[in-house]
Amino acid sequence: MTTTPPPWPGDPLPERELELAAADRAVDALCRTRPEGGLLVYSGAAGIGKTSVLARVRARAAERCTVRTTRADPGTTAIPFHTARALFAPDLADTDGLAALLGPHRALAGPALGLTTPGDEPADPQGVQDALVALTARAARRHRARPLVLVLDDAHWADGESLGWLAALGPRLARLPLLLVVAHRPTEHAAEESRPHLDALGTAARLRVTLRALSxxxxxxxxxxxxxxxxxxxxxxxxxxxxxxxxxxxxxxxxxxxxxxxxxxxxxxxxxxxxxxxxxxxxxxxxxx
Ligand SMILES: Nc1ncnc2c1ncn2[C@@H]1O[C@H](COP(=O)(O)OP(=O)(O)OP(=O)(O)O)[C@@H](O)[C@H]1O
Ligand SMILES: [Mg+2]
The missing domain is CATH 1.10.8 (Helicase, Ruva Protein; domain 3)
Structure with missing residues (x-):
């Protein structure tokens, strides 16, 4: 969306104190000696302030964490794993670390991440999803010093394959050193096949907030x-x-x-x-x- 620069200083964001405090708590839990991951989902109508909340969550998390962020858009909804590739882009560019990251999942995750050409046989979608989940867990463990925070804006436009991967990751996040933060418009804005994934993310979330209009x-x-x-x-x-x-x-x-x-x-x-x-x-x- 084209946004007009706000006519007031960036901080604090009016009437979003509780939403931001919840994100601070999730980052605290992630940065403990025994890290606890989690999932935060912010939803709400166009223009209600999702991107503004995420910008502050990102800025606060960046002080202590490795933050990876992307924003889906309608032009990429039909491209399988586009969002996953965008979130992993820095890892994919790190040629030294890549082999360790892919580990035994190279054959299944490689084509999805655009690293290797697919084989002649179509890959089993469940196998690819499991491989990406395992790879994400490995990526999270590699970032222990500055734990990993993945931030996805406009998830209603993310491709279905990436949303399937994030939804599968959702219930495991509490046991991983990884915080996932997602914002989306109400699910009716999403493609039919993406809605169950967005619903699953909402169910797995430690915090799910529908942003309210201002008073x-x-x-x-x-x-x-x-x-x-x-x-x-x-x-x-x-x-x-x-x-x-x-x-x-x-x-x-x-x-x-x-x-x-x-x-x-x-x-x-x-x-x-x-x-x-x-x-x-x-x-x-x-x-x-
Ligand atoms: N809590 C707030 N108080 C005052 N202004 C705000 C607040 N949240 C957002 N704004 C302003 O409202 C406008 C829209 O916000 P934002 O882009 O975050 O909405 P959005 O929910 O991400 O919209 P979209 O669904 O179209 O992406 C921006 O100009 C932003 O500065
Ligand atoms: Mg937005």
């Missing part, structure tokens, strides 16, 4: 931060009424209002509603595009 108080706070302390609460309320607390729409409206303040004589509520309709129209056009 009127948060909208008022953002309005003051973006437009100055002189911005009145009525404007914050009008913005919340017009957007329902969608962070994306609030950010867009505030960016526009900073550039083109409302005419002092205008009826605030009506002007803000009209502006919100334009923002929504542009977003719909972008998405259809």
């Amino acid at each position: 009127p108080e948060a909208a008022a706070g953002l309005t003051r931060r973006a437009l100055g302390t002189g911005a009145d609460d009525a404007l914050g309320r009008a913005l919340w009424d017009a957007t329902g607390g969608s962070p994306y729409e609030l950010a867009e409206l505030l960016a526009r209002l900073r550039e083109h303040p409302l005419d002092p004589g205008a009826d605030q509520a009506t002007a803000v509603r009209e502006l919100a309709a334009t923002v929504r129209g542009h977003r719909l056009a972008d998405r259809l595009g």
Whole structure:
């Protein structure tokens, strides 16, 4: 999604304290002497703030962990194991470590990761998935000094094979030094064959959160931060009424209002509603595009 830079300093992210505290706890557990892995799943509608939460989770985890991150997109949904390859890219580029990483699973995992050409016989999909799970466990153990955190954004667009691998990994994560963090839009946005995998990830998650819209108080706070302390609460309320607390729409409206303040004589509520309709129209056009 094209995002407008937020009109307020990056930290803290309003009304996401609990979600971020849960991620901090998961990173703490991962960094203990006896590491405990886990799975965090953030879901929510377009523009609700998933990528923003993941950006902060990544930044905090990077202080102590090895963070691998990728974002799926509709152009790669049909490419088997595209997401797995993207997450493993640094390992795949490390020619010295690669043989140890692949271990006995070279024949099955190699073609899936684009390292070797497939044999004449089609590979058993379950065998390939098991090989990738075993390889992931080995990768996690190799990173003990700075434990491994895999972050996948827009998982509703990830290819089904990679989602199958992550879903199979899910129930094992508590026993591995590996934290998996996933964000996705509600499952109805995903391809039919991916939905069971996203559901399985949700079931296996140590924390599964549906991100909520922002409150009127948060909208008022953002309005003051973006437009100055002189911005009145009525404007914050009008913005919340017009957007329902969608962070994306609030950010867009505030960016526009900073550039083109409302005419002092205008009826605030009506002007803000009209502006919100334009923002929504542009977003719909972008998405259809
Ligand atoms: N908690 C928040 N408080 C204020 N603004 C926020 C918050 N979360 C996100 N935003 C702003 O809302 C906009 C959309 O956020 P973001 O891109 O994270 O949404 P998303 O859920 O990832 O959307 P999509 O499903 O389209 O990828 C961004 O401009 C971001 O800065
Ligand atoms: Mg996003």
